[in-house]
Amino acid sequence: MRSALFLAFALAATGVPALAQAPEAGPTPVVTTGGAFINITPKRITFDRGRRIGTVFLVNQGREPITVDIAMIDRVMLPDGQIFALDDAVQREDAKAVAAQVKSARDLLQLSPRRVTLQPNRPQTVRIRLATLPDAAGGERRSHLTITTLPPRDTGATPEQAANPARNELSFQITAVYGISIPVIVRPADPDVSATLQGVRLEFAEASPDGRAEPRRTAVVALDLVRGGASSVYGNFEVRVAGAKKDAEPLGLARGVAVYPEVARRAVRIPLSRAPAPGETLEVTFTDDDTSPGKVLAKAAL
Numbered sequence: 001m002r003s004a005l006f007l008a009f010a011l012a013a014t015g016v017p018a019l020a021q022a023p024e025a026g027p028t029p030v031v032t033t034g035g036a037f038i039n040i041t042p043k044r045i046t047f048d049r050g051r052r053i054g055t056v057f058l059v060n061q062g063r064e065p066i067t068v069d070i071a072m073i074d075r076v077m078l079p080d081g082q083i084f085a086l087d088d089a090v091q092r093e094d095a096k097a098v099a100a101q102v103k104s105a106r107d108l109l110q111l112s113p114r115r116v117t118l119q120p121n122r123p124q125t126v127r128i129r130l131a132t133l134p135d136a137a138g139g140e141r142r143s144h145l146t147i148t149t150l151p152p153r154d155t156g157a158t159p160e161q162a163a164n165p166a167r168n169e170l171s172f173q174i175t176a177v178y179g180i181s182i183p184v185i186v187r188p189a190d191p192d193v194s195a196t197l198q199g200v201r202l203e204f205a206e207a208s209p210d211g212r213a214e215p216r217r218t219a220v221v222a223l224d225l226v227r228g229g230a231s232s233v234y235g236n237f238e239v240r241v242a243g244a245k246k247d248a249e250p251l252g253l254a255r256g257v258a259v260y261p262e263v264a265r266r267a268v269r270i271p272l273s274r275a276p277a278p279g280e281t282l283e284v285t286f287t288d289d290d291t292s293p294g295k296v297l298a299k300a301a302l
Contacts, residue, residue, distance in 0.1 A: 037061040038068075038118065038180065040147065043256065044234070046185045046290070047130040056126040056145060056182070060118035067117045067150045070126055072106045072143045075181065077260045080267050083181075101262035105141035105186040108132050115150075128184060136189035140231050140261055148179040183258070185232065191291045194228030195235075195259070197300040200284055202276070209271045219275035221252055221284060221302065225268050227259040234258040234290040235297060237270055242281040242301065249273075251282065256289070 038060055045054040060066050074086035076099045086102055089095040110129040118124050126145070134141060200223040207218040227233045239252035252270040259266050276282055282302040288295040 038066065038147065038149075040180055040182065042182070044183050044185065045128060045145070046187060047133075048187045049133060052130040052133075054128040054130075054184070056128065058116075058118055058124040058126060058147065060120050060122070060124075063120055065117050065119050067115065067152075069115050069148045069150060070111060070113060071146050071148070072109055072111060072184070073146045073181065074102060074104045074106060075144045076102050077258070077263055077266065079263050079265060098262050103139060103141040103261070104143055105184060106143040108134060108141065108186055109143065109184060111145070130186060134186065134188050138188065140188075141186040142232070142260060143184055144181040145184050146179055146181045183260075187231065191231040192229035193231050193233050193288065193291050193297070195233045195286060195297040196226045196228060197284060197286060197298045198224045198226055198265070200300045200302050202282075202302060203269075204275075205269075207271050209273055211271075219272040221270045221272065221282065223268055223270075223284065223300070224265045225257060225259055225286065225298075226265040227261075227263070230261065231291075232258060232260045233288075233297065235286050235288045237268065238285045238287070239270055239272060240283050240285070241276070242283045251276070257286075 038058060041057050045056070047054065058068070075083050076086050076089040076095065077083050078089075078095055078098060084092075084095065086099055086104075089099040108131060110131050112127050116124055116126075128145065200221065203220045203222050204217055205220050206215045207220065208215050209218045221239050225233070235257060237252070237254040237257060238250045240248065240250045251274060252272040254268060254270045257268060270284075284300045284302060285296055286298040288297050
């Protein structure tokens with residue numbers, strides 16, 4: 001029996017709700033069975049009229065070989081930022097309407113290889129090809145390249161071991177399966193990207209301020225990121241003290257935040273390293289990291 005567990009990034013990029021945001025840029029380690037780590041780069045791929053071929057690199061940074069399945073899976077983002085496999089989302093009453101808006105790119109894409117054993121510290125290339133560019137009127141499409149670990153062949157008990165007549169009991173072993181997903185986006189027309197910030201407010205919650213330290217009472221900037229154009233929006237948040245020096249450290253960061261076309265908005269929560277002092281005004285900035293990297297898409301004061 002196996003239980004499937006997708007790490008935070010699989011909800012990312014793919015979008016992670018609550019107080020953490022997994023990035024879609026830069027290598028992210030994935031803990032797998034056997035204590036291994038997988039790095040995957042890049043964290044998203046976009047195809048358009050000028051790009052038909054993409055390459056993903058996998059590196060097993062553990063000490064033992066790992067076998068992985070590689071597949072395209074349709075996933076849906078909910079307004080709270082969570083991402084579910086489309087097949088699961090259509091079974092949920094609170095997700096059916098959103099799931100119906102997903103436009104799959106799976107039938108447009110060719111993928112190789114489909115299964116591979118990753119040797120320690122040896123890069124593996126995964127190639128994705130856009131076989132057909134759809135009509136521009138259909139809008140942006142998306143599926144998620146999903147890497148899933150497979151347990152070793154010798155995992156689990158034999159039938160004789162599982163059935164223990166001496167103790168008159170049946171035993172079984174649960175082996176965790178881990179995975180990571182990155183979005184693969186097909187844009188048949190010029191991107192239409194814009195965003196606004198709504199409902200910006202300061203809250204307090206029990207949370208880790210940096211994702212590593214123990215949870216404690218933490219100041220959090222909460223808001224809704226509202227997608228304005230027809231394309232998905234993807235970028236980074238910074239929270240700074242208004243008027244502070246340019247080289248001053250931001251109070252809060254959230255990288256790789258996306259809003260996909262099936263939702264108009266998503267909730268975002270950004271933990272701060274400290275609460276604002278009396279009289280301080282905070283500036284919340286959302287900067288594009290997709291079609292125009294570095295361009296400020298939205299800004300709000302708090």
